[in-house]
Amino acid sequence: MFSDYSATELGSIFAMQGFAGLILFAVFLLMALGLAIIFGQMGVINMAHGEFMILGAYITYLTSNVFADYFPALFGGYFFVAMVLAFLAAAALGALVEWTVIRRLYHRPLDTLLATWGLSLLMQQSYRSIFGAREVGVEVPDWMAGSFQVTDFVELPVNGLFVMCIAVAVTLAVYLLMFRSSWGSRVRAVVQNRPMAGAVGINTAKMDRMTFALGCGIAGIAGSAFTMIGSTGPSAGQDYIVDTFLVVVFGGAASILGTVASAFSISQAQSTMEFFLGGSMAKVLTLLTVVIILMFRPQGLFTLKVRK
Known part of the structure; x- marks a missing residue:
């Protein structure tokens, strides 16, 4: 597998695939953070999580078109507006889904899986009806185009670096919110002992809705x-949902540190093996490795320490 390449070429390949893995890591991490909150904190198996991601992508696509048509002078900053709108739209829809469907299915994981799977199909068809079946792309602002030349063989695209900065910023914000705020303390209180949390005055139903909305x-x-x-299509979210669940389970449910470590290891492994073995074989070997590790450590890489 490596004999066809010189040492210099191998070094360049590993460097390029390593950075490509970092971009994949950023997407995995952002997806897994939301899913870790929903699945790890609430025990809800949200099979429509990928469709909430695609909702944010389509909101970004619409925002870019609006800025291009009506505010061309401000087009360079449209992404920051789009990111806020994507968060608000996905969170609002998540709160509505929790209020109408999910709150009736707590402690019934199989039912939540089936309900959210049906929701994912409904959302995919809605995207096809509104935006069409073809994939759409977003025009990147000029300041985000181009790349940094590191070596003769390795280039770092600016948009990839920007995506990684977003992932780091969101991870830090989630950590501060969950572990350094009174709201996070109430969320963790509901998770650890719901009857006692309700007894001390915490509105557990409201906390559930806000937590689900935050994850979405x-x-x-x-x-x-x-x-x-990448380009956006109605079913693009399904390409990431399995890997995202794999990241959450492998890292340890409800563990932000575990989510980060798991997303990094899985993305780097897939990116490197895809170059030498192909995409399908890379996913199979990654899944097989994770399954073997989970056989010996079923709680995942990291677990929260709680008093019993």
């Missing part, structure tokens, strides 16, 4: 970031 909103941000590196 982060998926919307992931969709905005996704438009910087």
Whole structure:
């Protein structure tokens, strides 16, 4: 596998694939953060999480078109507006879904899986009806185009670096919100002991709705970031949902540090193996490795320490 390349070529290949893996890591991380909140904190299996990501992508696409048509002088900053709108739209839809469907299915994981799977099909068909079946692309602002030449063989695209900065910023914001704020303390109180949390005055139903909305909103941000590196289609979210669940389970449910470590290791492994073995074989080997590790450590890489 490596014999056909010189040492210099191998070094360049690993460097290029390593950076490509970092871009994939950023998308995985943004997707997994939202799913870790919903699945890890609430125990809800949200099969429509990828469609919430695509909602954010389409919001970004619409925002770019509006800025291009009506505010061309401000087009360079449209993405920041689009990211906020994507978060708000996905969070609002998530709150509506939790209020109408999910709140009736808590502690019934199979039912939530089936309900959200049906929701994902409904959302995909809605996207096809509104935007068409063909993929759409977002025009990248001029300041985000181009790349940095690191070596003769390695270039770092500016949009990829920007996506990674978004992932780092969102991860830090989620950490501060969940572990350094009173709202996060209430969320964790509901997770650890719902009856006692309700007894001390916490509105558990409201916390559930806000937590689900937050997870969906982060998926919307992931969709905005996704438009910087790929095109958007009605079913594009399904390409990432399995990998995202794999990241959350492998890292350890409800563990932000585990989510980061898992997203990094899986993205780097897939990116490197895809170059030498192809996409399908890379996914198979990654899944097989994760399954073997989980057989010996079923709780994932990291777990929260709680008193019993």
